[in-house]
Amino acid sequence: MSEPKERKTLDQRHQMSDIDRLRHSCAHVLATAILRIWPEAQLAGGPPVENGFYYDIELGHSITPDDFEKIEAEMKKIVKENSSFTKSTVTREEAIDLINKGRIGAVSDRDVASKYKLEMLNDIPEGEDISLFENNGFIDLCAGPHVGRTGNCKAYKVMSVASAFFKGDNTRESLQRIYGTCFKNKTELSDHLEKLEEAKRRDHRKLGRELGLFHIDEMVGQGLILWKPKGALVRRSLQDFITENLDAQGYSQVFTPHIGKLDLYRTSGHFPYYQESQYAAIPERGALEKLNDDGVSCSDLTNGLSDGSIEGYMLKPMNCPHHIKIYDSEHRSYKDLPVRLAEFGTVYRWEQSGELGGMTRVRGFTQDDAHIFCTPDQVAEEVKKCLDLVKKVLKTLGMHDYRVRLSLRDPDSDKYVGEAENWEKAEQALRDAVKVLGVEYTEELGEAAFYGPKIDFVVKDVIGRDWQLGTVQVDYNLPVRFGLSYVGSDNSKHTPVMIHRAPFGSLERFTGLLIEHFEAKFPTWLAPEQVRIIPLSDKFLESCEAASAELANAGVRVTIDRAAEKVGAKIRLARLDRVPYMLVIGGREAETNSVSVRHRDLEDLGARPLSQFVEDITEEIENRELGPKTQ
RNA sequence: GCUCUUGUAGCUCAGGGGUAGAGCGCGUCCUUGGUAAGGACGAGGUCGGCGGUUCAAUUCCGCUCAAGAGCUCCA
Numbered sequence: 242m243s244e245p246k247e248r249k250t251l252d253q254r255h256q257m258s259d260i261d262r263l264r265h266s267c268a269h270v271l272a273t274a275i276l277r278i279w280p281e282a283q284l285a286g287g288p289p290v291e292n293g294f295y296y297d298i299e300l301g302h303s304i305t306p307d308d309f310e311k312i313e314a315e316m317k318k319i320v321k322e323n324s325s326f327t328k329s330t331v332t333r334e335e336a337i338d339l340i341n342k343g344r345i346g347a348v349s350d351r352d353v354a355s356k357y358k359l360e361m362l363n364d365i366p367e368g369e370d371i372s373l374f375e376n377n378g379f380i381d382l383c384a385g386p387h388v389g390r391t392g393n394c395k396a397y398k399v400m401s402v403a404s405a406f407f408k409g410d411n412t413r414e415s416l417q418r419i420y421g422t423c424f425k426n427k428t429e430l431s432d433h434l435e436k437l438e439e440a441k442r443r444d445h446r447k448l449g450r451e452l453g454l455f456h457i458d459e460m461v462g463q464g465l466i467l468w469k470p471k472g473a474l475v476r477r478s479l480q481d482f483i484t485e486n487l488d489a490q491g492y493s494q495v496f497t498p499h500i501g502k503l504d505l506y507r508t509s510g511h512f513p514y515y516q517e518s519q520y521a522a523i524p525e526r527g528a529l530e531k532l533n534d535d536g537v538s539c540s541d542l543t544n545g546l547s548d549g550s551i552e553g554y555m556l557k558p559m560n561c562p563h564h565i566k567i568y569d570s571e572h573r574s575y576k577d578l579p580v581r582l583a584e585f586g587t588v589y590r591w592e593q594s595g596e597l598g599g600m601t602r603v604r605g606f607t608q609d610d611a612h613i614f615c616t617p618d619q620v621a622e623e624v625k626k627c628l629d630l631v632k633k634v635l636k637t638l639g640m641h642d643y644r645v646r647l648s649l650r651d652p653d654s655d656k657y658v659g660e661a662e663n664w665e666k667a668e669q670a671l672r673d674a675v676k677v678l679g680v681e682y683t684e685e686l687g688e689a690a691f692y693g694p695k696i697d698f699v700v701k702d703v704i705g706r707d708w709q710l711g712t713v714q715v716d717y718n719l720p721v722r723f724g725l726s727y728v729g730s731d732n733s734k735h736t737p738v739m740i741h742r743a744p745f746g747s748l749e750r751f752t753g754l755l756i757e758h759f760e761a762k763f764p765t766w767l768a769p770e771q772v773r774i775i776p777l778s779d780k781f782l783e784s785c786e787a788a789s790a791e792l793a794n795a796g797v798r799v800t801i802d803r804a805a806e807k808v809g810a811k812i813r814l815a816r817l818d819r820v821p822y823m824l825v826i827g828g829r830e831a832e833t834n835s836v837s838v839r840h841r842d843l844e845d846l847g848a849r850p851l852s853q854f855v856e857d858i859t860e861e862i863e864n865r866e867l868g869p870k871t872q
Numbered sequence: 873g874c875u876c877u878u879g880u881a882g883c884u885c886a887g888g889g890g891u892a893g894a895g896c897g898c899g900u901c902c903u904u905g906g907u908a909a910g911g912a913c914g915a916g917g918u919c920g921g922c923g924g925u926u927c928a929a930u931u932c933c934g935c936u937c938a939a940g941a942g943c944u945c946c947a
Contacts, residue, residue: 303876305876305877401942402875402877402942403875403876403941403942404943405874405875405942405944411873411874411943411944415874415943416875418875418942420941420942446939459920459938463939511947514947592946593873593874595873595874595942595943595945596946602946689947690947777904777905806905807904807905808905808906808907809908809909809910810908810909812908813907814908816908827906837906837907844907
């Protein structure tokens with residue numbers, strides 16, 4: 242069967258990996274089962290995907306998870322019948338005839354012809370072979386390849402049902418997509434299912450609630466994160482980390498407001514072109530009353546805001562225009578450049594409700610943003626420094642499983658601003674920079690920002706989803722739109738180049754991923770609570786308080802567990818709370834001014850003089866170690 | 873935004889046309905202990921919101937809000 246979106250060439254398809262071939266065959270088994278259960282179904286496509294396969298169908302009623310058992314039982318029968326996958330090649334006319342007769346995408350003769358199959362057939366270019374695969378009396382339009390027999394599909398499971406648009410086009414029919422997972426054997430399948438369970442355990446939404454890191458409140462609004470005290474400590478530690486690096490690299494910190502006039506965004510190009518992905522404009526005070534008095538309608542208001550006859554404000558969707566205005570507030574000489582303006586800037590974007598999720602996809606978020614204004618000659622060096630910073634950040638956090646994407650414009654699309662010539666310069670600058678970075682990268686068309694190309698650091702989360710985090714972008718366009726300039730050594734005006742960069746991307750998304758990455762067992766420097774002191778009994782509270790004071794004095798985040806519980810229960814609770822260090826103080830420790838140290842991951846580390854522990858943990862925190870040094 | 877699923881105590885969930893239950897957590901008291909759960913008692917719910925059907929709705933129906941999965945989108 243053919244891919245709905247992009248047809249691969251036959252050669253590419255023959256290179257399909259063994260596991261994809263198996264999953265592809267599984268999709269046919271699924272389709273066979275569906276048609277046996279619901280002969281009126283119209284099939285669309287069903288390719289292999291990561292970890293499994295799916296098949297898109299149109300059916301008069303909704304399939305629910307209650308049907309999965311029935312579907313799997315039918316699949317089991319089909320597998321047991323051990324029919325071979327038989328390939329045949331037909332002419333276009335023969336294929337059309339078979340579809341119209343309901344023979345393709347059907348188990349037996351019937352009147353229903355799949356309009357989707359017909360359209361997919363039309364998408365096959367003239368001259369390319371039209372091949373069919375048959376199994377268990379079910380014929381599908383399909384280029385293959387397949388495993389020999391249905392009996393090879395041994396380890397599969399129907400996972401979920403969701404909707405999907407035909408050909409991924411949201412103006413087309415909405416189909417039901419049935420997902421299945423499939424592996425070579427039962428062991429690999431159960432390993433995969435176990436991995437999914439593990440992902441659930443690490444889900445930042447679950448851990449965030451359990452550990453009191455953040456909260457999303459219906460009354461505050463969708464996609465708006467409330468950072469609770471413990472989450473705020475994690476965030477502060479991250480911000481401190483970035484700030485230290487910015488200070489070292491010659492950045493200047495700035496603060497800007499959360500709103501700006503619509504004119505600012507008319508100039509930048511955000512308004513009105515991206516209106517639907519922004520919170521609605523805020524009309525100026527008095528404007529609504531005046532319009533009301535004048536009997537003006539809502540659509541006049543909208544038009545007025547768009548054409549500028551009514552002034553208003555917008556929640557900022559990006560920080561760049563504000564930073565641009567700071568740059569532009571002074572005369573700049575080439576000697577002043579680069580000007581590097583940094584801000585933890587909160588931006589607001591109206592993401593569609595169905596796209597929101599936890600901290601990783603939100604409507605208000607804080608970028609660890611900075612804009613560098615420099616001369617064209619300085620671009621390469623500045624981009625390199627930015628990339629080094631992103632690399633350093635990821636390395637410090639032990640995030641090694643990322644890929645680098647050079648996001649370029651799609652030359653056929655009209656969503657980009659600026660001259661082609663500037664785009665080519667910017668894209669070349671980034672390409673040169675990423676080449677010396679020393680990491681693998683892929684170039685992807687159509688992934689650029691509307692004002693310029695980007696280098697994105699994309700990391701995979703625990704269940705394999707890609708997330709764009711750090712980003713470095715070169716922009717020749719916004720400086721032109723805002724008429725920015727500096728005086729060069731030739732005493733004439735020049736336009737600076739802008740670099741946008743954010744090593745974390747957004748603190749919300751980054752923190753969400755970090756929670757999952759560490760399973761909330763943050764390295765000590767990030768842990769909201771770094772040490773918990775556990776008195777053996779109330780008698781030792783005084784010693785505990787002395788130890789707590791000494792640690793707090795050294796800048797360590799420490800608490801004392803005063804509950805009327807036994808040590809075992811307190812240890813258990815501290816571990817569930819993911820506190821890196823537990824210090825037990827009883828008679829022995831109180832007498833010698835020492836502490837019995839237990840680490841979250843390393844269990845009992847024995848007793849140590851308190852002063853020694855303070856020294857050790859301070860060093861671990863200052864160096865931002867991923868874990869304690871093991872002796 | 874679309875399709876499906878879900879919404880009962882702070883959390884995880886059971887229940888079900890006659891106004892509700894468990895475990896954990898929380899509070900008080902007892903216990904003062906040596907590294908993953910000591911014991912007793914107690915408080916806590918307009919069963920997401922609005923409307924409809926019904927003698928009666930938390931339960932059935934409609935709408936709405938929110939969450940989850942997938943799709944589409946992500947300057």
